[in-house]
Amino acid sequence: MHAPVTGAPRPAARPSLALACRFAFREMRGGLRGFYIFIACIALGVAAITGVTSVSRALTEGIAAEGTSILGGDLAVRLIHRKASAEEAEFLESLGDVSRIATLRAMTRAPDQDEQTLVELKAVDGVYPLYGDFRLTGGGDLDAALRRDGDVWGAVAEAELLARLGIDTGDEVQLGRARVRITDTIAAEPDRLSGGINFGPRLIISDAAIEDTGLIQPGSLVRWLYRVRLEGTASDARVAAIVGQAGERFPDAGWRILSRDNAAPGLQRNIGRLAQFLTLVGLTALIVGGVGVANAVRAYLDGKRPVIATFRCLGADGDFVFRVYLVQILVLTAVGVAAGLVLGALIPFAAAGLLSSLLPIKTVAALYPSELGLGVLYGFLTALTFALWPLGRAHDVPPSVLFRDDVSSTRRLPRRRYRLATGLAVLVLAGLAIGLSGDLRIALVYVGATGVVFALLALIARLIMATARRLPRARSTGLRLAIGNIHRPGALTPSVVLSLGLGLSLLVTLALIDGNLRRELGTAIAGRAPSFFFVDVQNNERSAFDTLLTSAAPEARIDGAPMLRGRITALNGIPSDQIKPAEGGAWALRGDRGITYSPELPDNSTLSEGSWWAPDYSGPPLVSFEAEVAEALGLALGDTVTVNVLGRPITAEIANLRKVEWQSLAINFVMVFSPNTFAGAPHTHLRTLTYENGASEDRELALLKTVAKAYPTVTSVRVKDAIEQVNALVAQLAWAIRAAASVTLVASVLVLGGALAAGHRHRVHDAVVLKTLGATRRRLMGAFVLEYAILGLVTALFAVVTGTLAASFVLVEVMDASFTFLPATATGAALAALALTVGFGLIGTWRVLGRKSAPVLRNL
Known part of the structure; x- marks a missing residue:
């Protein structure tokens, strides 16, 4: 006889994590089949993020490593209009070796060919x-x-100058009132980046030759520019101490002092901004890939439902099931992250060669642990964000699945x-994107817009399914099958709409921004802008110069204003x-600004606050400030602004604020002073000439030649040439942006393929049953084409609407530009969506229709 039971049975121990790992790895022995899309999506997003951030770091490290070469010294002092005083020069020379350089824009022409061009002149x-x-x-x-x-003085120039003028080495050119001979061309200029954007080729002459040109009046x-090579140990602490000492000793010098650790601040800011933007694009690709992660996990677990049900029948609880498949997902995520890290780490080395031909600095390509770690963090967070939901569903797969296909449980x-847990992962991912962003506003807008787009896409997918469910019964069998496929349980509608919607929205946004910028520069601004700018017209030449312009172009409109440069030193x-x-006003405090004076309110300006001064005003200095810049700087009526002009600090009270139409490219200034402010101060004049009805290129070039011959020291800028230079810069940026955006498109394509694969089992079941009931392959193919075409068209329309709204916000609110809807872009998006959905749908459908019926029917 058996011994009586004296107590309750001991409960079975909960399966350990180690046991879950054993089951997880055993089940993965079959390979990675079904997870290639999963791995590719993670790898692509991680590679995009690590690649962009690593390239940015490589460029920043390159600038830092070559800071002294780029700056031209351990310290550089910049002055506008004037040389350093004797006392200032003595102070600089006491620090070490000093090199003095003058830079300005000037006109150069070939006397024999009568060709001329704008040059960036540098006297060393x-x-x-x-x-x-x-x-x-x-x-x-x-x-x-x-x-x-x-x-004749010798000169060296960039090869571009010789090409523009049609001359060779050894030929002479006219520079102001002097002739110079081009003795050689420039192969490498170490301090090229410190000068900012150039609108003409470089021409270098001796500082002893600058006086003969008559350009400096x-x-x-x-x-x-005064570059200083410090004596002795030039540590960073000593450099910083000298900068502070210079500011204390000469508080009214009005100079700008740069150190080697900030050799090219403008370039570094632009690199940072572009890197931030491209990082957000890479994050978008990763989030789009997250949809593919969800699809892959859902499809994988859908195929494992009998295995999960078996676990449950053998006593495993839902937590054990969750741990088994969570381990598998984390392992597969690690594979995808590792692949992405390898690709991302290689990008800086691949980009180094390309960037070396565009930028005169050495890119310090290396493995940057912090940037790679960021990619790891983003990769795992994205995988968890999109995998936790379907993994959570696997917790409650019932044992009855072994006996019947319980569709409702999915x-x-x-x-x-x-x-x-899913919500927490989303919050952490959003917090990471915001916390690591250089611009809080843009990051918040991005995260908010992404969340709204996801919510709208999910809502639209549900609306499509609800609408399809309520449509009247179609007479066409193919259309009836297509509509049924859209709303039936396990339909691909949510996956297709999510996978394509976000990627296409981003592409439409970027395309509309690029198209509007090109349109604004190429047509709108060019149509409103003056035909010419004439700079450095001397006081004693002004009347005669205006007379020359009137006689040479009697039908043109001539405008002008006095022109000085000054630096805001105090508010x-x-x-x-x-x-x-605020970000919108920081640029006004960097470097020097163009300033003027006027007895009347300038054209293209409208008073927003305050009143204009009387024409004969003779009291304390007054200034009119541009309203938006004043708001960004926190300025109001009655506040004071101190500007250093010609080494003299001038403090003026803000008398009024005005709105300026910058897009016209007419003569506009942030600050306009009362005329008595600069009484007796040496300055030049700026003139613009506008052909109201346009003029031919030959006529414009003829006017340039006339002005250059009569006034060789006046710098003439043809607006069409300047716009072409800006267009070239925009085109280079556009290529970088398009390349980054293409990553998102590739992610969308991968996710779409994964979505189709996720529904493969259900499609095989449907196709086999319908073929058994007499449906032909042609009819089934037509039904699937209709289904994919409907989904693609609806998704494209959504992308057009959201992309238009996003592009409008960026252009109007962020870039302060105008926006115009471009129908061609919308059509392109619709065609792209249709091509992707129908094309991939047909590929997947062809495989489905090729399956044999017998094996499937045996398992029904």
Whole structure:
């Protein structure tokens, strides 16, 4: 006899995590079949993020490593209009070796061919360069190339200048009132990046030759740069101490001091902004790929439902099932992240060669752990965000699945803890994107817009299914099958709409921004802008110059204004370097600004607050400030602005605020002073000439030649040429943006393929049953084409609407530009969506229709 039972049975121990890992790895012995899309989506997004951030870091490290060469010294002092005073020069020379350089824009022409062009002129002394390697194509010495030979000075230029003028090395060109001979071309200029954007080819002459050109007159727009190579140990602490000492000793110098650790601040800011934008694009690709992750997990678990039911029948609880498949998902995510890290780590090395031909700096390509770690974090967070929901559903797969295909169970919501875990993962992912962003506003808008788009796409998918469910019964069998496929349980509608919707929305947004910028630059601005700008018209030449323009172009409109350059040094008595303005106003405090004076309100301006001064006003200095910039700087009527002009600080009270139509490219200034402010100060004048009805290129070039011959020291800028330069810059940026956006499109295609694969089992079942009942392959193919075409068209329409709204916001609110809807872009998006959905749908459908009926029918 058996012994009596004396107590309750001991409960079975809960399966451990180790046991779950054993089951997970055993089940993965069959390979990665069904997870290739999963791995590809994770790898693509991680590679995009790590690649972009690593390239940005490589460029920043390159600038830092070559800071002294780019800047031209350990320190650089910049002055506008004037040279350093004797006391200022003595202070700089006490620090170490000093190199003085003058930079300005000027007109150069070939006397014999009568061709001319705008050049970026640079006059250097005998010790240039203090750092870096300046090389000539011919391999000669720079000092020898710039020496005077009789009455002609030597000069070196970029090869582009020779091509524009149609000349060769050894030919002479007219520069102001002097002739210079091009003795060689420039092969490498180490401090090229420190000068900012150039609108013409470089021309270098000796500083001894600048006086003969007559280009430098009182008030001329010339920048003087003093580069210093410090004696002794030039540590970062010592450099910083000297910068502070210079500011304390010469508080009213009005100079801008740069150190080697901030050699090219404008370039670094632009690299940071572009990297931030491209990182968000990469994150979009990763989020789009997250939809593919969800599809892959759902499809995989759908195929494993009998296995899960068996686990449940053998006593395993839902937590054990969840742990088994969570381990598998984490392992597969690690594979995808690893692949993405390898690709992302290789991108800086691949980009180094390409960037070396575009930027005169060495890209420090290396493995950057922080950037790679960021990719790992984003990859795992994205995988968890999109995998927790379907994994949570697997928790409650019932044992009855072994006996019948319980479709309804796949549509239940997961348990509360899995919903909360998914929400937490979303919040962490959004917080990471916002916290690591350089611009909080853009990051918040991006995260918010992404959330709204996802919610709208999910809502639209449900609306499509609800609408299809309520449509009247169609007479056409093919259409009836297509509509049924759209709304039936396990339909591909949500997956297809989500996979394509976000990617296409981003592509439409970028295409509309690019198209509007090109349209604005190429047609709208060009149509409103003046035909010419004439800079550095001297006071004693102004009347005669205006007479020449009137006689040469009697039907054109001529406008003008006095022109000075000054640097804002204080607002309300607070030094500008202690002010932290909003992003929209920070640029006004960097470097020098164009300023003018006027007795009347300038054209293209409208008063928004305050009143204009009387024409004969003679009281304390007053200034009119541009309204939007004033708001960004926190300025209001009655506040004071201190501007350093010609080494003299001038404090003026804000008398009024005005709105300016910058898009017209007419003469506009952030600051317009009362006329008495600059009484007696040396300055030049700016003139614009506008052909109201346009003019032919030959006529414009003829006017340029006339002005250049009569006034060789006046710089003439043809607006069409300037716009072409800007268009070229925009085109280069557009290629980078399109390349990044293409990653999102590839992710969308992968996700779409994964969505079709996820529904493969149900499609095989439907196709076999319908073929058994007499449906032909042609009829089934037609039904599937109709289904994919309907889904693609609806998704494309959504992408057009959301992309239009997003592009409008970026252009109008962020870039302060105008927006115009471009129908061609919308048509392109619709065609792309239709091609993708129908094309991939047909590929998947052809495989489905080719399956044999017998094996499927045996398992029904």
